[in-house]
Structures are given as structure tokens and as C-alpha cells.
Amino acid sequence: MNAYVCPYCRQPSDPSQQTCPLCGAPVDVREVVSDSGWIEQPPVRDMAKLQFGQSHCQIAGTTVPVAEFNLAHGEMVYFSHHVLLWADPATRLQSMSMRGGWKRMLAGLPMMMVEAHGPGHIALSDNHAGEVIALPLQHGHSMWVKEHRFLCATGNIRYDWNSNDVWYVTGDRDEQETHYPMGQYGDIFTATDRPGLLLLHAPGNAFIRDLRQGESLLVQPSSLIYHDLSVRVHLHLEYPRNRGFSFWRSNWDYRNIMVRLIGPGRVAVNSIFERPEGMEAIRNHSYATRRRW
Amino acid sequence: MLVLTAMFRAVEAIQCGWCRAQNQPGTTTCMTCGAPLDVRDKVSDSGWREAPRLRDMTEFRFSASTCQVEGELVPVAEIALSPQDGVYFEHHVLLWKDESVPLSSLPTAGGMKRSLGGMPHIVTVAQGPGRIAFSRDAPGELVVLPLHPGMELDVREHAFLLATHSIQYSFVRIKGLVNLLHGGNGMFMDRFVTAQYPGLLMLHGNGNVLERSLRPGEKILVEPGGFLYKDSTVTMQAVQLQLKTGMFGRHGMYLAEMTGPGRVGIQSMYVHHGSGE
Numbered sequence: 001m002n003a004y005v006c007p008y009c010r011q012p013s014d015p016s017q018q019t020c021p022l023c024g025a026p027v028d029v030r031e032v033v034s035d036s037g038w039i040e041q042p043p044v045r046d047m048a049k050l051q052f053g054q055s056h057c058q059i060a061g062t063t064v065p066v067a068e069f070n071l072a073h074g075e076m077v078y079f080s081h082h083v084l085l086w087a088d089p090a091t092r093l094q095s096m097s098m099r100g101g102w103k104r105m106l107a108g109l110p111m112m113m114v115e116a117h118g119p120g121h122i123a124l125s126d127n128h129a130g131e132v133i134a135l136p137l138q139h140g141h142s143m144w145v146k147e148h149r150f151l152c153a154t155g156n157i158r159y160d161w162n163s164n165d166v167w168y169v170t171g172d173r174d175e176q177e178t179h180y181p182m183g184q185y186g187d188i189f190t191a192t193d194r195p196g197l198l199l200l201h202a203p204g205n206a207f208i209r210d211l212r213q214g215e216s217l218l219v220q221p222s223s224l225i226y227h228d229l230s231v232r233v234h235l236h237l238e239y240p241r242n243r244g245f246s247f248w249r250s251n252w253d254y255r256n257i258m259v260r261l262i263g264p265g266r267v268a269v270n271s272i273f274e275r276p277e278g279m280e281a282i283r284n285h286s287y288a289t290r291r292r293w
Numbered sequence: 294m295l296v297l298t299a300m301f302r303a304v305e306a307i308q309c310g311w312c313r314a315q316n317q318p319g320t321t322t323c324m325t326c327g328a329p330l331d332v333r334d335k336v337s338d339s340g341w342r343e344a345p346r347l348r349d350m351t352e353f354r355f356s357a358s359t360c361q362v363e364g365e366l367v368p369v370a371e372i373a374l375s376p377q378d379g380v381y382f383e384h385h386v387l388l389w390k391d392e393s394v395p396l397s398s399l400p401t402a403g404g405m406k407r408s409l410g411g412m413p414h415i416v417t418v419a420q421g422p423g424r425i426a427f428s429r430d431a432p433g434e435l436v437v438l439p440l441h442p443g444m445e446l447d448v449r450e451h452a453f454l455l456a457t458h459s460i461q462y463s464f465v466r467i468k469g470l471v472n473l474l475h476g477g478n479g480m481f482m483d484r485f486v487t488a489q490y491p492g493l494l495m496l497h498g499n500g501n502v503l504e505r506s507l508r509p510g511e512k513i514l515v516e517p518g519g520f521l522y523k524d525s526t527v528t529m530q531a532v533q534l535q536l537k538t539g540m541f542g543r544h545g546m547y548l549a550e551m552t553g554p555g556r557v558g559i560q561s562m563y564v565h566h567g568s569g570e
Binding site: 126 | 338346514515550561562564
């Protein structure tokens with residue numbers, strides 16, 4: 001009986017291997033946990049192999065890792081076309097049908113996904129220094145992923161996308177602008193009839209944390225990589241104390257725009273992020289809590 | 294007896310897996326290219342080999358000069374030039390230099406064409422003696438390519454860091470309208486040629502760098518933004534894959550079809566030529 005559960009992918013794994021065969025995380029190193037409870041996601045070891053179905057994926061490189069697939073006959077992966085690095089001429093490439101193309105285009109999401117069908121080899125990489133994160137999903141398990149973090153998924157993982165409902169509006173009546181600090185839409189991936197593999201790319205370093213029921217955290221919206229669907233998310237506006245300039249403290253960019261994550265469930269963040277844009281006063285926003293110091 | 298001694302020497306010498314140079318027994322880094330000799334080559338199942346990750350402060354020699362590589366995220370190549378040696382480079386990769394190192398310009402043929410193609414009009418030459426250092430402005434790795442006499446290497450524009458003065462520098466225009474418009478590699482490629490003397494060429498690859506040797510006639514499709522270098526014997530041709538995008542019609546996805554024989558080098562971090570992402 002196998003009692004070892006990989007702490008990074010939460011799947012029963014093989015402790016006799018050097019790396020978890022499902023997510024590539026090293027098995028033979030101790031967890032690195034900060035005092036506040038963030039677990040550092042260890043980089044996938046150079047040349048580590050991940051098994052899925054009859055195919056496998058090999059991770060090459062450490063600065064901007066490449067995910068190289070050896071696809072078996074009848075198996076496929078899909079991805080956004082701009083992450084394709086190279087392909088065997090034998091690998092069959094075709095576009096994946098997607099709904100809501102117009103909305104996706106307006107939201108700045110890739111309009112087209114490409115399917116690569118085995119047998120053949122294909123390699124994918126993002127264009128930021130960072131880490132590849134492998135998430136094996138069990139049958140029926142879903143995961144929310146921030147836009148532009150998705151690298152690829154195996155064919156049996158269903159791809160969907162929903163509005164994040166985290167937004168705020170700045171500007172006056174004539175020139176109002178709506179901001180989406182987490183992106184307008186989030187990607188939802190669900191393993192359908194059997195387990196599947198989801199690969200993400202995180203710029204910088206990645207950290208994970210398991211929130212207990214009701215436990216909450218404030219994080220920069222753009223630093224999110226993924227979270228369980230059980231985690232609730234809403235906007236949080238925080239204004240530092242600013243004696244003598246009360247009008248300023250309530251309106252201007254002295255504020256912090258964050259999101260609150262409420263457990264239970266796992267959340268992951270990366271160390272490279274952008275501060276939410278918009279220096280002007282917030283006129284309207286999605287559900288949010290406020291704190292004025 | 295002499296034959297036996299030579300055989301023992303050959304057995305004891307360590308051959309560098311990257312540049313094939315022979316090294317003294319017991320050495321841990323190649324004296325010709327700086328590759329670690331005490332770690333195994335990293336080759337993926339499909340035959341892509343990782344360029345050796347040069348250790349911080351690794352030192353190696355070329356001609357009568359030395360090069361030391363500093364840093365691992367955005368590595369710096371620091372050259373100690375002997376009086377008879379010189380290196381040339383694009384002027385914006387110069388990080389620092391001794392005051393005494395003279396700089397001159399190496400005029401390139403086809404200046405107007407180069408300017409129109411977005412390539413530097415003038416290549417700068419640094420002459421020894423003295424120290425000078427170079428780096429590009431992105432996380433990645435240095436690719437050290439010692440060139441033997443009679444070699445020709447084509448390099449993506451703006452990827453070369455420096456070359457020794459024994460290497461001839463020219464450029465080749467990318468032929469064919471489809472290749473120009475959709476190839477994603479600009480109008481020109483740098484071409485480095487060695488005649489009767491060997492030389493050292495250093496490139497900067499963004500992200501990680503991988504190399505593969507193609508057999509005669511063997512083909513591989515590469516994202517044009519990921520192409521870094523190739524032997525001049527490898528041909529490169531833009532090919533279009535037609536992908537349907539529902540109500541938005543068809544989307545032409547262009548890839549570079551590389552055909553052997555020869556080496557192909559790619560980088561894992563690139564700007565996708567079609568989307569700019």
C-alpha cells in the first residue's frame with residue numbers, strides 16, 4: 001500500500017523515485033516552508049519526466065523551462081499557439097473549437113487553442129523566466145487558473161472560462177474605465193472521464209498555501225497562479241493613514257488594491273506581479289471590503 | 294614506446310562533450326569553452342541537448358587571452374585580452390572596459406541594407422591588452438562556440454555577444470518573400486566564417502538553450518522566435534499551417550522548417566513573432 005502523498009500535487013505518489021512521476025517535484029528534498037506557512041514550490045528538476053496515459057512529458061532547462069512531449073498514438077495536448085517552440089513534422093496540429101471568441105478577443109485572451117495529436121514530439125515554453133508547474137487532476141477535479149498562466153493540458157481536461165467578478169471603475173462620467181486586476185476572465189480546467197495533466201507557467205518563483213475553512217489572506221491580484229474552486233475571492237481596498245490629507249487618502253493611488261482569498265482550499269502565487277493600474281478615484285467596484293487606517 | 298605514451302595520453306585526456314576539445318586529466322571545466330566536464334550531458338528523449346550551464350566564475354582560454362563568465366541569471370563575459378588579440382561586438386552589449394582598451398569600428402558591407410533591416414550599421418572592435426566585459430539584457434545563458442577552420446554558422450540577429458577577430462563576419466539576407474514576411478527572423482542573419490584559423494564565438498540565448506544535430510534530410514519545425522543559430526548547411530524555410538478559428542475564418546500559423554544536415558540551436562524564451570506575446 002502506498003501511503004506517500006506528494007505535498008505539491010496532493011496525489012498518491014512513489015517515494016522511491018527521485019521526482020514525483022505525476023508532477024516532477026523532487027521527492028528527496030525537505031519542504032521549504034516560510035514562518036507564515038507559504039510552501040515554496042520546488043522547481044521541476046532538469047530532465048524530469050512526467051507520465052500521463054501512454055505519453056510522457058520531459059522538462060528541460062531551469063531558467064525558462066521547456067515542456068517536451070512524447071505523445072502516444074491517440075493522445076493529445078492543447079495549448080495557446082504562441083507557446084509552441086518546436087514540433088516534429090509527424091505531429092498533427094489542428095485548431096480547437098472554442099466558444100465566445102468575440103468576448104475572448106475583447107478580454108485580450110488567446111482566441112485560438114491548438115491541439116497536437118500523437119504520435120509525435122512537440123515542445124512548449126513560455127517567454128518569462130520562471131517555473132513550470134504540473135498539476136495532475138483527478139477525475140472530476142477542477143482548478144481555477146489566472147489568465148496567461150496556462151501552458152497546456154491533456155486532451156481529457158475540459159477547458160472553460162468564467163468572469164472573475166473582481167473589478168473597479170475609475171474616471172469621470174465621460175471617460176470611465178473598468179479595471180480587472182485579476183484579468184476579466186479566469187480559466188477553469190476540469191478532468192472529465194479520467195485523470196489528466198495540466199501544466200502552468202509561473203513567472204518568478206511559486207509558493208503554495210493550504211487555507212483552512214474560513215482562513216483568509218490578502219494578496220496582490222496579479223500574483224495569483226491557481227486556486228481550488230472552493231476558495232472564495234473578492235476585492236479589498238485598503239487606505240493607509242494620511243493625516244491632514246483626508247481627501248487624498250480616500251481617493252488616490254496611495255491605496256492598496258488587493259484580493260482576499262477565503263479558505264478552504266489551496267492557493268498558489270508567483271513572485272513576479274504588476275500593481276493594479278489606475279491612479280484615479282474609484283467610482284464603482286465589485287463586492288469589496290475596505291479598510292481605512 | 295612513443296606510440297604507447299601517446300595512446301595512454303589519449304586515454305587519460307577528457308573530451309568535452311560540447312566542443313569536442315581535449316582537456317588535461319583531472320580538469321573539471323573545458324579549457325576551450327568552459328563547459329563543466331564533471332556533469333553528465335543533458336539530452337532529452339527526442340535528442341535536444343541542453344547547452345552547458347557555465348559555472349559562475351568559470352574561466353577558459355582562446356588564443357593568448359582568457360574569458361571569465363560571471364553570474365548565472367544574466368551572465369557577464371569578462372575578457373582579458375592579450376596584446377595580439379581582439380574581439381568585436383554590437384556596441385550596446387559593452388558592460389564595462391579598462392580605460393586603456395582601444396575601441397575602433399569594423400565597417401560592415403551593405404550598411405544601408407543593414408540599417409533598413411534593423412541591424413547595427415557598425416560593429417565595434419576592442420583590441421588588447423586590457424579587460425572588457427559584455428552582457429545582454431535578458432535572463433539566459435551564454436553559448437560558447439569555438440569554431441574550427443572552415444566552419445560557417447548562421448546566427449539570429451541581435452543574438453551574438455562577441456567574436457574573436459580571427460572570425461570573419463558577414464550577414465546573409467533571408468531569401469523569399471514568405472520567409473521575410475512570416476519567418477519571424479527579420480531580414481538578415483549574421484554569418485560567422487572561419488578561414489584558416491580557429492576562433493571563438495559567444496552568443497546570448499534567452500532562457501535556456503538547446504541544440505540538436507539533424508541528419509541529412511531530417512526536418513524539424515521550430516517557432517521562428519525560438520531559432521538561435523544553425524550550421525549554414527541547414528536550410529530554413531517558413532511553412533504555413535492553416536488553422537480554422539470558427540467564425541473568424543482561418544489563421545495562418547508560420548513555423549520555420551529546418552532541414553539537415555547540421556546543428557540547430559534554439560532558445561526557450563522568445564517573443565512570439567505572430568502575436569508579440
